[in-house]
Amino acid sequence: MVRRPHSCQTWASMIYYWDQAIEVGGMKRIDRVRNQGVPDVAVQEDFGEPVAGGGLLHRRAFLRGGVAFAGATGALAVTARDARSAADIAQGTPITMHTPGAPFSKYGVPSSHERQVVRAFTPNDRRPGTGASRTPLQMLNGTITPNGLHFERHHNGIPDTNPNTHQLLIHGLVERPLFFGLEDLHRYPMETHIRFIECSGNSGGQRGEEVSQRTAGELHGLVSCSEWTGVRLAVLLEEAGVDPSAKWILAEGADAAGMSRSVPLEKCWEDAVIALYQNGEAIRPEQGHPMRLLLPGYEGNMSVKWLHRIEVTETATYTKDETSKYSDLLPSGKSLLFTFTQGVKSVITQPSQGHKLPGAGTYQITGLAWSGAGRVREVEVSADGGTSWAEAALDGPVLPMALTRFRLPWAWTGDRLSIQSRATDDAGNVQPTRDEWLSLYGPSQFYHYNAIQLWGVNSGGDVWNIHYA
Ligand code: CO
Numbered sequence: 001m002v003r004r005p006h007s008c009q010t011w012a013s014m015i016y017y018w019d020q021a022i023e024v025g026g027m028k029r030i031d032r033v034r035n036q037g038v039p040d041v042a043v044q045e046d047f048g049e050p051v052a053g054g055g056l057l058h059r060r061a062f063l064r065g066g067v068a069f070a071g072a073t074g075a076l077a078v079t080a081r082d083a084r085s086a087a088d089i090a091q092g093t094p095i096t097m098h099t100p101g102a103p104f105s106k107y108g109v110p111s112s113h114e115r116q117v118v119r120a121f122t123p124n125d126r127r128p129g130t131g132a133s134r135t136p137l138q139m140l141n142g143t144i145t146p147n148g149l150h151f152e153r154h155h156n157g158i159p160d161t162n163p164n165t166h167q168l169l170i171h172g173l174v175e176r177p178l179f180f181g182l183e184d185l186h187r188y189p190m191e192t193h194i195r196f197i198e199c200s201g202n203s204g205g206q207r208g209e210e211v212s213q214r215t216a217g218e219l220h221g222l223v224s225c226s227e228w229t230g231v232r233l234a235v236l237l238e239e240a241g242v243d244p245s246a247k248w249i250l251a252e253g254a255d256a257a258g259m260s261r262s263v264p265l266e267k268c269w270e271d272a273v274i275a276l277y278q279n280g281e282a283i284r285p286e287q288g289h290p291m292r293l294l295l296p297g298y299e300g301n302m303s304v305k306w307l308h309r310i311e312v313t314e315t316a317t318y319t320k321d322e323t324s325k326y327s328d329l330l331p332s333g334k335s336l337l338f339t340f341t342q343g344v345k346s347v348i349t350q351p352s353q354g355h356k357l358p359g360a361g362t363y364q365i366t367g368l369a370w371s372g373a374g375r376v377r378e379v380e381v382s383a384d385g386g387t388s389w390a391e392a393a394l395d396g397p398v399l400p401m402a403l404t405r406f407r408l409p410w411a412w413t414g415d416r417l418s419i420q421s422r423a424t425d426d427a428g429n430v431q432p433t434r435d436e437w438l439s440l441y442g443p444s445q446f447y448h449y450n451a452i453q454l455w456g457v458n459s460g461g462d463v464w465n466i467h468y469a
Contacts, residue, residue: 052390054383054419055411059393062364062409110146119149120218129157129256132199134221137349137368143395143403144194145224147279152286153199153222155257155321159306163282163290166254168236168274172312175241182290185276188231193273193296194402196370198223198342200299200326200447207438207449211467216352219465220453223370225403228294229277233268233310242312250317251293254308261302261326262316262338263295271296274307297372297401298340299447301326331442342372343450344431346379346406346423357461360414365392366407371425375399378424379406383417385469386433392421412457418469420454434467 051058110117117140121133133152135145145151163182171177202222205212212219242265249268252260263272275283275294283289288305295302301321316322316338328336346369351357369376375398380389392406406421423431432440437451456466 050411052382052384052388054415054417055413056365056381056383056388056390057362057409057411059391059408117149119151120215120221121152127156129154132201132222134217135224136215136217137221137223137347138216138352138354140349141366141405143225143368143405144279145226145403147226147281147284147287150224150226150278150284150287151197151199151222153201153300154286155255155259157256158285159255160285161254161289161306166290166308168291168307168310170236170240170310170312172249172310173243173246173314174237174312175243176239178236178240180236182276185231185274185291188235190229190231190276191273192227192229193294194225194227194399195294195296196223196225196342196401196403197294197300197303198345198370198372199301200339200342203345203449203451203453204446206434206451206453206467207441207446209467211465213353213465215354216347216349216453219353220347222300223368223403225370226278227280228273228275229280230273230275230291230294233272233274233293234270236274237268237312240312245314246312248313248316250309250311250313250319251302251304251307252309252311253288253304254306257321259301259304259321260317260319261304261322262313262319263293263298263302264340265312267295267298267340295340297342297374299326299342299372302340326447328447329442329445333442339448340372342370343448344371344373344376344423344425344429345369345450346376346421346431347453348381348419348421348455351419351457351463352455353463353465355463357412357457357463359461360412363410363412364407365410365419365421366405367421369394369404369406369421369423370402371423371427371429372401373425373427373429374401375426376404376406376423377426379404380422380424381406381408381419382422383410383419385418386420389422414459414461416456416458418454418456418466420452420469422452 048061050056117136119133120136124131135149135151168180199222203220206219247265249263249265250260251263252258273294275292278287283292291307292305293303293307322337328339346367348365348367350366365381369379379392381392382389390408392408395405398404432451434451454466454469456464
């Protein structure tokens with residue numbers, strides 16, 4: 001059997017790449033098991049058996065390299081295309097080998113075959129720059145969001161800031177009010193961190209009774225993850241000299257909404273960054289060019305874009321963006337203000353709504369997990385309505401306040417069932433069920449929805465959004 005990816009079937013390709021990627025790392029893990037005196041053959045047999053209902057396999061079942069696939073029987077059989085004849089093989093010679101390829105380009109763009117991989121949004125004719133666009137989570141893999149696919153949330157459009165004249169003012173309860181231009185900031189020590197940003201309105205549509213048939217990205221794509229580079233806010237605050245009476249800052253953007261939020265000074269000392277670069281290039285206009293605040297783990301709108309002013313204050317400012325919006329309505333009718341940290345959360349991105357499984361066989365369930373409180377400690381997957389759970393493998397290194405990729409092999413028998421994932425972070429927070437989340441808030445609460453997402457799979461292989469198994 002010649003093992004090669006299907007040219008047009010995402011599923012088979014994905015399993016192929018997984019198989020290639022783990023061969024080296026996988027042998028190390030099997031060695032470790034061997035050292036414990038467990039025979040290799042026994043280990044393989046164990047891994048081939050489902051570890052939870054619905055056909056979920058051990059997270060290491062794919063770690064055996066070619067053995068499992070070449071001689072596959074039963075649950076672990078992965079179907080690749082056989083080369084049947086010499087003619088088949090000749091026909092398989094890529095046509096691109098016969099003519100020279102395209103020339104260089106000044107700025108690369110994705111393959112023309114990837115044009116469907118775009119942000120999702122509904123055009124807002126009355127207020128074109130107000131609203132959100134979402135990352136197509138179900139079409140991506142890994143953990144870093146490409147810059148052109150990072151979600152957007154704008155409150156009155158994207159300003160065209162001039163990096164040569166843009167300045168950040170730090171004033172208020174300080175000894176020396178200071179302006180920082182881009183050149184000034186480049187003289188300070190910089191740091192680089194991989195961090196997710198999630199809008200607190202992400203997944204809010206799932207709280208209602210209506211089960212909308214939208215993709216994983218349309219439902220949960222107000223979360224993205226980048227490598228951010230910039231200067232620690234603490235360094236600049238020290239330069240300005242903060243008055244001992246100060247407890248908060250006000251961060252204001254240079255957009256037409258004057259988007260502004262109060263941030264506890266504690267967070268500013270801890271890990272706040274004035275970010276200038278995103279995945280190695282200057283932050284894009286829609287992400288706050290030329291500089292944005294980055295508050296790791298906090299609700300996205302607080303990482304104020306197009307940042308131009310920080311006022312050091314004694315109390316919170318109670319801006320329109322933290323009173324009329326981004327507050328959490330409780331069943332009592334009262335609202336919680338200043339709920340900053342994004343809860344522990346996960347979502348299966350493949351397979352997910354809109355995907356179709358071509359038939360019974362072995363698949364890889366994969367998705368993303370994150371927590372504003374720290375690192376993801378564990379992701380469990382259930383394929384039997386939550387009766388039993390299997391621990392997923394996590395792509396390493398697992399970073400705090402960053403998207404974490406999980407994977408689990410799955411032998412789908414063709415039966416109708418549901419799949420779901422549940423994340424736990426290293427602070428011990430466990431992702432709630434939908435009912436658990438709803439019991440915390442009134443029916444009108446919209447923000448901070450982090451409940452478990454279920455996908456239904458019918459016998460035809462169609463994958464649907466469902467609220468209950
Ligand atoms: Co909040």
